[in-house]
Amino acid sequence: MSIRRNGKRFTTYNRRVTLRLCLSPIALAAVALAVAAWPAPKPPRLLMVTHSAGYQHDVVRRQLPHRLSVAEQVVVELAQRSGTFEVAHVYTRDELARLQRHSFQGFHAVLFFTTGSLPLTAEARRGLFEFVRGGRGFIGVHSASDTWYDVPEYGELLGGYFDGHPWHEPVRVIVEDPTHPSTRHLGTAFEITDEIYQFRNWSRGQVHVLLKLDPRSVDARKGKRPDQDYALSWVRQYGQGRVFYTALGHRQEVWADERFRLHLLGGIRWAMGVP
Numbered sequence: 001m002s003i004r005r006n007g008k009r010f011t012t013y014n015r016r017v018t019l020r021l022c023l024s025p026i027a028l029a030a031v032a033l034a035v036a037a038w039p040a041p042k043p044p045r046l047l048m049v050t051h052s053a054g055y056q057h058d059v060v061r062r063q064l065p066h067r068l069s070v071a072e073q074v075v076v077e078l079a080q081r082s083g084t085f086e087v088a089h090v091y092t093r094d095e096l097a098r099l100q101r102h103s104f105q106g107f108h109a110v111l112f113f114t115t116g117s118l119p120l121t122a123e124a125r126r127g128l129f130e131f132v133r134g135g136r137g138f139i140g141v142h143s144a145s146d147t148w149y150d151v152p153e154y155g156e157l158l159g160g161y162f163d164g165h166p167w168h169e170p171v172r173v174i175v176e177d178p179t180h181p182s183t184r185h186l187g188t189a190f191e192i193t194d195e196i197y198q199f200r201n202w203s204r205g206q207v208h209v210l211l212k213l214d215p216r217s218v219d220a221r222k223g224k225r226p227d228q229d230y231a232l233s234w235v236r237q238y239g240q241g242r243v244f245y246t247a248l249g250h251r252q253e254v255w256a257d258e259r260f261r262l263h264l265l266g267g268i269r270w271a272m273g274v275p
Helices: 015-022 025-037 070-082 093-097 122-133 142-146 152-158 258-272
Strands: 002-005 008-011 045-049 086-090 109-112 137-141 167-175 189-196 208-213 231-238 241-246
Touching: 045 070, 070 086, 070 258, 109 122, 109 258, 122 152, 122 241, 137 142, 137 152, 137 258, 142 241, 152 241, 189 258, 231 258, 241 258
Parallel strands: 045 086, 045 109, 109 137, 137 241
Antiparallel strands: 002 008, 167 189, 167 208, 208 231, 231 241
16 A cells, blocks of 8 residues: 655555465464474473382382382383373482482472381482472372381371381271362272271371271271271371372282272372372
8 A cells, every 4th residue: 555745655564464474374384383393391200219228018129120119010000091290210228329409309299118217318308308398299108107217307297107007907998088089989988908007196187187997897906096096098288298198008909909009199190289
């Protein structure tokens, strides 16, 4: 379009025409290729620690140094099946001792199936607690509560310490919170055969209970609690972080049980903040 100013003719251009030219099919194709070439975001990573500084459970014992244990294999399968996270492993004393304060920063959560006094340096231990307090996740499985009695902050993070296993038999488990991602497939109660823990330095005021033992399904006189309140799974906040603990998981048959697998998967994803 032309306009006349002071006797001179000027040519102007329609902006919409220019925009159409910029968004020609060739340009659009180039943009599409650029988007396709952009690297996809990496899935969240879980660090699974299965070092046993005390008693070693069969489910975390590797038959060969580079062959994953039953528990490690199951968690890898859960990660692959859900497609929502990846897993790295720490098994040996040397691997654990090499962890540093910043080693946890590449992960979204840490999972412990451990026993005894773990050989982390004091700096690495502080790094772990800072990692969770800062908004990441921690998952404790079975004997994670039989770990680091000499580190009070660990007991505070987890919500309690192991205090014996009075029962190893078929039991009935009551689902206290059937809405949590780790329990919503379990109904109101279920039966399972496993080694059943009791705890010290534990109280309902510090945790949100998901599962508890039905004391009517066992000889409750073997336990230590007068109130017969034996929680078997709970969640809690630790600073800005999320902590999930399940006391189940002693027996290999439990790790093969789809109910337990979904229970653990739901807990992992919740702790990692993965929908």
